[in-house]
Amino acid sequence: MDEPDTAAILPGDVLGSTDDEASATDPGGVKGEEADVPTARFVRPPFTCSLPVTVEPVMFISMFALALQAPLSTQYLWDRISEDLGYNGSRRSECSNSSAPPDPLQKEVETLTAHWSLYISLAGFSVGLLVVPLLGSWSDFAGRRPVLIIPNLGMAVQVVVYLVVMYLKLPVVYFLVGRILSGLSGDFNAILAGCFAYVADTSDRRSRTFRVAVLEACIGISGMLASIIGGQWRQAQGYINPFWLVLATNLAAALYTYLFVRESVLTDPSAKLVTSRHHKAVWHLFSTGGSTTEAGGRVHRRNLWLYTLCFFLVVSVHFGCRELFVLYELSSPLCWGSALIGYGSAANNLAYLTSLLGLKIMQRCLADSWVGLIGLASNITGLVVFSVADSTQLMFTGYGLSFLFMAVTPVIRSKLSKLVDPSEQGALFASVACVESLCFLVGSGVFNSLYPATLHFMKGFTFLFAAILLFIPAGIIGTLQCLDQRREHRDSTAS
Structure with missing residues (x-):
């Protein structure tokens, strides 16, 4: 009778062929960014x-x-x-021309x-x-x-x-x-x-x-x-x-x-949780570019920092704008009620599915970086429309144009993942998760402060500012993709 074993590696639980496995475990084999097969083993x-x-x-x-x-x-x-x-x-947000002072207790x-x-x-x-x-x-x-x-x-x-x-x-x-x-x-x-x-x-x-x-x-x-x-x-x-x-x-x-x-x-059964080794691993990742970068370490370190900056800007914009949509929709001239706000939220979240479908289709003929740029273009276009939206039709047009806005963050996460060794994925994504948490604080603080400060001259200026910010990650991703293509072309002609 087979007994469940949570520690042993079972022969049938290894992904890939024998050759793939050998190349994943052999220091002289293919590893890191060059590997084209999963190198993980499974414990039952x-x-x-x-x-x-x-x-x-x-x-x-x-x-x-x-x-x-x-x-x-x-x-x-x-x-x-x-x-x-x-x-x-009660908490009420209503379109009213009343000039009565707000309740101080509220x-x-x-x-x-x-x-x-x-x-x-x-x-x-x-x-x-x-x-x-x-x-x-x-x-x-x-x-x-x-x-x-x-x-x-x-x-x-x-x-x-x-x-x-x-x-x-x-x-x-x-x-x-x-x-x-x-x-x-x-x-x-x-x-x-x-x-x-x-x-x-x-x-x-x-x-x-x-x-x-x-x-x-x-x-x-x-x-x-x-x-x-x-x-x-x-x-x-x-x-x-x-x-x-x-x-x-x-x-x-x-x-x-x-x-x-x-x-x-x-797994290493002797691995300790409370040790400075783990924080040093994160520092090593961003200070040297990781373990797979003996040759061209500066390039990998530079790309890690640049893609992390892109992730920070994109996610900060996502968090910051998401919190403002309801305020923008509740007030004049839109004056939406709870039903329309629910439909708007549903349209915004529907972009997760449309972005997933669009990414799958575009990957058939485009490199990931170009897919990410199209996602950024969708996001920028939608934000520009939001900045001037003064009717329900125009607001939903902005939601429609943003249907690919979530295609960029999977591309950035994937790019970061491919820059580090398989043994450093946990350290990398832990760092990315901390950056994402920081994005929430920064996005909320900056955009919630900017929105009331700019109401007197342009109600939707915050969305326009967000669209301008997204040109920075678009420029970085496009430049890095062009450099990678030039390097690949040079290597192919040299060989």
Whole structure:
């Protein structure tokens, strides 16, 4: 009788042929950027899943839990602070020419809610900034499965703390405790790092960009679904029942990983988690260009920094603009109600699917960099239309023109992945996850500050500014692609 073995490598669990395996493990063989086949080995979990999926369900379920929890937490903060201050008004955004001064008590509630939301976000970010690179680099030695299980359990602990606060009506300061505990486990950023590193482990160079795009599509679809469910459920039953679903989904993601996700790297049982070695690995990655760059190390280091800058700018624009869409749509001259705002949000999230489909089609005849540039062009065009949108038709035209705006981030993640050694994927994507978290803080801060400051001369100037910013990554990606093509041409003529 066969017994499940979570440590041994099974002969049938190796991707690729014998020659591919030899080249992946032989120092003299093909490795790093030149490898065209997956080099990962799998460890059999307690059970196996016959479906052609790996970490996609983990990403989908974890993102669903996060997207369900985040807006509910903010709304709960508003209601608790309103109750403590004795404010009985409602949150309304309406088109009105009334010049009546705003309620000072409502302004205080808004200010305190914004401050507590900021404190909670900063608590998770500051802790995660230290923990996520540690977990990501550790996963290169200890395996990806622990880095997918531990953060989901940590997020479940956070939800338990939130539920205790809600049941006992404790002060909202205890939300910080739950957020810090989740940050110590890596939070959602560690799940991002683990999932993208897993895909890099188990995909070849040709399919990697599309596999990364599938993961990003999972983020968009689950976020849209959770937003719809969370809003309706809170109105019907309050906060506590939706948070029980958040707890269940976090535990389900951890359980699915344990039961069905096979290990994708050769594990070292002696690998330690708490050691400076892991942070040094991240520093080594960006200071020298990684382990695969003995020849041309400066080129790889330069490309790592430039693609990371592109990722930072693109994702900061995505986060910053996404938060402004609702404010822009609520106010004059659009004056949208909740139904139209829901349709607009659905149109924005639908771009995850259209970008995935467009990327798959364009990859048949274009290099990844050109696909990314088309995605940036779609994003820039949509933002320019948003900046001058004064009617519902024009606003939805902007959403339509942005149908490929999510095609660029999978390209950048894939480009970064191909620049480092297979043994450094965890460290790389942990760094990228930290950058993504920083993008949220920077994007929210910059764009939410710029929007009210520019209302007096151009309501949509913030979107126009975002479109101008995107010309920077477009120029970098186009230049690097031209340099790569010139280098390939020179090498082919020399040989």
